[in-house]
Amino acid sequence: MTDFPYTRFDNISPIPALSIYLQNPKNSLLSASFDFAILDIGSDITIFPYSIISKLQVRLTDAVKSVTFRGLGQKTKGMPFRVRLSFDREHYINTRVIAVPDDILGNEIIIGRNILNRYIITFNGPKLVFSISNVII
Amino acid sequence: MVLDTSINFQDPQAAIAPDPDPGLIHTVDKNGNPFTYHIRDLFPDQASYDYISRQQKAFDRCLPELIQKYAGKYVLFEDGVVVDSDEDEDVLLDRVWETDFINERMGANGHGIYCHLVPSELK
Numbered sequence: 001m002t003d004f005p006y007t008r009f010d011n012i013s014p015i016p017a018l019s020i021y022l023q024n025p026k027n028s029l030l031s032a033s034f035d036f037a038i039l040d041i042g043s044d045i046t047i048f049p050y051s052i053i054s055k056l057q058v059r060l061t062d063a064v065k066s067v068t069f070r071g072l073g074q075k076t077k078g079m080p081f082r083v084r085l086s087f088d089r090e091h092y093i094n095t096r097v098i099a100v101p102d103d104i105l106g107n108e109i110i111i112g113r114n115i116l117n118r119y120i121i122t123f124n125g126p127k128l129v130f131s132i133s134n135v136i137i
Numbered sequence: 138m139v140l141d142t143s144i145n146f147q148d149p150q151a152a153i154a155p156d157p158d159p160g161l162i163h164t165v166d167k168n169g170n171p172f173t174y175h176i177r178d179l180f181p182d183q184a185s186y187d188y189i190s191r192q193q194k195a196f197d198r199c200l201p202e203l204i205q206k207y208a209g210k211y212v213l214f215e216d217g218v219v220v221d222s223d224e225d226e227d228v229l230l231d232r233v234w235e236t237d238f239i240n241e242r243m244g245a246n247g248h249g250i251y252c253h254l255v256p257s258e259l260k
Contacts (some may be wrong), residue, residue, distance in 0.1 A: 059185070059248070060251050060252075061251075082230065101172070106167035
């Protein structure tokens with residue numbers, strides 16, 4: 001298990017977020033990292049800003065997808081891509097992410113259940129720590 | 138007197154504006170302001186856009202047959218042919234990931250692939 005601290009802000013509740021490491025699944029030399037990926041068990045998909053996808057030069061895997069997020073029913077559309085993703089730079093998985101314009105998402109990534117359900121994750125709210133298993137299902 | 142015949146008042150369709158571009162998406166940005174973009178902006182290049190658009194149309198045409206055989210499964214689909222299928226998309230793509238089919242389409246010069254969930258019934 002790897003422990004991560006919640007991210008604290010002044011005016012909202014602490015957030016379970018972490019840095020993630022990304023690669024093009026066909027060319028690991030094309031890589032990127034991102035400092036603020038939110039674990040969101042309320043989202044069934046993982047959502048990325050398109051600039052990250054563009055940097056990785058990954059390819060499409062499907063047609064247009066409808067996306068609803070921010071918990072308020074904000075709707076938009078995005079495109080699915082396949083990336084290689086890790087929380088610790090050691091254990092990588094290939095998985096689907098949906099890209100939307102940077103103007104919509106801002107400086108964050110939403111990690112949804114298509115990824116979260118592959119790990120054992122424990123949220124310790126009182127201690128503001130969460131842990132993620134190295135076991136990939 | 139000269140009649141203007143360019144407008145046909147007999148045809149009700151003539152008064153209806155043409156369909157807006159279905160690729161245009163109207164939403165709000167991260168600050169809550171109105172924001173419009175074109176879905177083509179999220180494609181790496183024109184070849185990818187053309188490929189995915191073509192596969193989407195072919196998939197829709199084949200849907201009745203696909204439902205009979207693959208309802209509830211993800212299919213790796215191209216031009217009317219199902220290359221492989223599975224209930225889990227990641228399992229399916231991991232299985233075929235090192236094949237020539239994928240290498241050609243997902244490599245540096247590739248246009249992508251079309252891996253789509255087959256619904257259980259026609260809408």
